[in-house]
Amino acid sequence: xxxxxxxxxxxxxxxxxxxxxxxxxxxxxxxxxxxxxxxxxxxxxxxxxxxxxxxxxxxxxxxxxxxxxxxxxxxxxxxxxxxxxxxxxxxxxxxxxxxxxxxxxxxxxxxxxxxxxxxxxxxxxxxxxxxxxxxxxxxxxxxxxxxxxxxxxxxxxxxxxxxxxxxxxxxxxxxxxxxxxxxxxxxxxxxxxxxxxxxxxxxxxxxxxxxxxxxxxxxxxxxxxxxxxxxxxxxxxxxxxxxxxxxxxxxxxxxxxxxxxxxxxxxxxxxxxxxxxxxxxxxxxxxxxxxxxxxxxxxxxxxxxxxxxxxxxxxxxxxxxxxxxxxxxxxxxxxxxxxxxxxxxxxxxxxxxxxxxxxxxxxxxxxxxxxxxxxxxxxxxxxxxxxxxxxxxxxxxxxxxxxxxxxxxxxxxxxxxxxxxxxxxxxxxxxxxxxxxxxxxxxxxxxxxxxxxxxxxxxxxxxx
Ligand SMILES: [Ca+2]
Ligand SMILES: [Ca+2]
Ligand SMILES: [Ca+2]
Numbered sequence: 001x002x003x004x005x006x007x008x009x010x011x012x013x014x015x016x017x018x019x020x021x022x023x024x025x026x027x028x029x030x031x032x033x034x035x036x037x038x039x040x041x042x043x044x045x046x047x048x049x050x051x052x053x054x055x056x057x058x059x060x061x062x063x064x065x066x067x068x069x070x071x072x073x074x075x076x077x078x079x080x081x082x083x084x085x086x087x088x089x090x091x092x093x094x095x096x097x098x099x100x101x102x103x104x105x106x107x108x109x110x111x112x113x114x115x116x117x118x119x120x121x122x123x124x125x126x127x128x129x130x131x132x133x134x135x136x137x138x139x140x141x142x143x144x145x146x147x148x149x150x151x152x153x154x155x156x157x158x159x160x161x162x163x164x165x166x167x168x169x170x171x172x173x174x175x176x177x178x179x180x181x182x183x184x185x186x187x188x189x190x191x192x193x194x195x196x197x198x199x200x201x202x203x204x205x206x207x208x209x210x211x212x213x214x215x216x217x218x219x220x221x222x223x224x225x226x227x228x229x230x231x232x233x234x235x236x237x238x239x240x241x242x243x244x245x246x247x248x249x250x251x252x253x254x255x256x257x258x259x260x261x262x263x264x265x266x267x268x269x270x271x272x273x274x275x276x277x278x279x280x281x282x283x284x285x286x287x288x289x290x291x292x293x294x295x296x297x298x299x300x301x302x303x304x305x306x307x308x309x310x311x312x313x314x315x316x317x318x319x320x321x322x323x324x325x326x327x328x329x330x331x332x333x334x335x336x337x338x339x340x341x342x343x344x345x346x347x348x349x350x351x352x353x354x355x356x357x358x359x360x361x362x363x364x365x366x367x368x369x370x371x372x373x374x375x376x377x378x379x380x381x382x383x384x385x386x387x388x389x390x391x392x393x394x395x396x397x398x399x400x401x402x403x404x405x406x407x408x409x410x411x412x413x414x415x416x417x418x419x420x421x422x423x424x425x426x427x428x429x430x431x432x433x434x435x436x437x438x439x440x441x442x443x444x445x446x447x448x449x450x451x452x453x454x455x456x457x458x459x460x461x462x463x464x
Contacts, residue, residue, distance in 0.1 A: 105260030118162030175233030372432030
């Protein structure tokens with residue numbers, strides 16, 4: 001009529017009632033004879049006051065290691081005038097993994113727990129397929145869909161840029177987490193960062209490394225969500241958040257996301273997940289500029305020719321100590337640098353976003369026409385220009401070797417009216433066809449302390 005032991009696992013993360021649990025000790029008793037049973041239960045040595053055969057336990061404080069709560073259940077009855085008694089052990093294993101889990105990783109509750117910096121990036125819905133071919137999304141119910149714009153009535157806008165940020169959680173258990181990701185083709189522009197909350201340190205950067213090329217004649221295409229597992233075991237104990245960033249305008253320059261689970265007790269639980277996320281290069285923290293010195297070519301920079309009269313904008317120079325003019329004037333570059341390839345074109349170059357730090361120092365090298373070329377700081381989401389800096393020392397004098405050589409400048413973004421915490425990007429603009437109308441730049445870097453005297457301090461210019 002009884003079992004010897006009953007064991008029940010509870011995780012307050014998934015428990016419906018997070019305050020208490022009511023246990024009916026009669027549920028584990030098979031009373032075939034329909035006897036009148038009476039229950040006596042002790043928890044440890046403590047006798048419990050029951051409501052019939054039920055007891056309500058109010059939860060205390062628990063960790064990711066299950067706490068055992070043991071009940072000794074004694075059942076008394078009478079058969080044919082003879083008193084009988086049986087016992088069993090009921091054990092609750094209670095853990096609480098809530099601090100290791102993000103809020104609403106499923107998007108079941110739309111964007112609850114998430115911060116979307118730019119509504120043009122997309123919205124949560126439950127579409128099953130996309131395009132005329134009805135390609136499957138492979139999401140789980142609702143998900144973040146870059147092809148959806150909610151109730152805005154707007155069309156999809158791949159050119160939009162911005163971030164989607166999760167709630168804060170602590171890395172625990174095995175350190176593995178899982179998610180689904182689509183789009184995000186190019187690792188230098190669309191990626192998923194794991195960021196330490198207090199320091200802004202980027203611990204790992206992942207992207208859609210199992211991306212399915214559109215040319216493949218399969219049912220799955222580039223926007224289909226692929227299931228990933230990612231290893232954060234080197235960072236167990238750190239308090240972090242996940243941030244998806246879109247710095248792209250084209251070539252699957254968007255992301256689709258779903259099904260984030262940030263806690264697994266053991267690595268075996270993720271064994272079946274088909275794709276392992278590959279960690280890719282990234283700045284040390286969110287305050288730094290990715291590839292600001294063009295060491296990695298144009299990775300992390302978006303270049304566009306806006307007016308082409310015989311020359312493409314967007315050419316990188318990889319020549320050490322390159323010179324210009326008949327007298328071989330130095331550009332003053334540090335290794336790779338950027339210059340427009342031909343004078344008769346206009347265009348711009350735009351960086352990945354970064355966060356303005358408390359002190360907000362930025363240094364760079366700039367050469368070329370000071371009236372027609374400039375360095376601007378943009379709001380990372382809207383593209384609004386927040387400040388503009390020009391080549392103060394420009395002199396266009398071919399005979400005296402002045403014009404395209406770069407000068408080292410430092411600017412203070414806080415003094416320029418851009419407050420700490422603002423997400424910005426750099427835009428380098430060439431709006432000139434002639435008169436040294438080739439913008440030349442290099443060595444963008446941010447600093448927590450004021451850089452030295454070899455950088456000339458300049459202020460933003462008024463553009464109206
Ligand atoms: Ca979902
Ligand atoms: Ca985009
Ligand atoms: Ca460089």
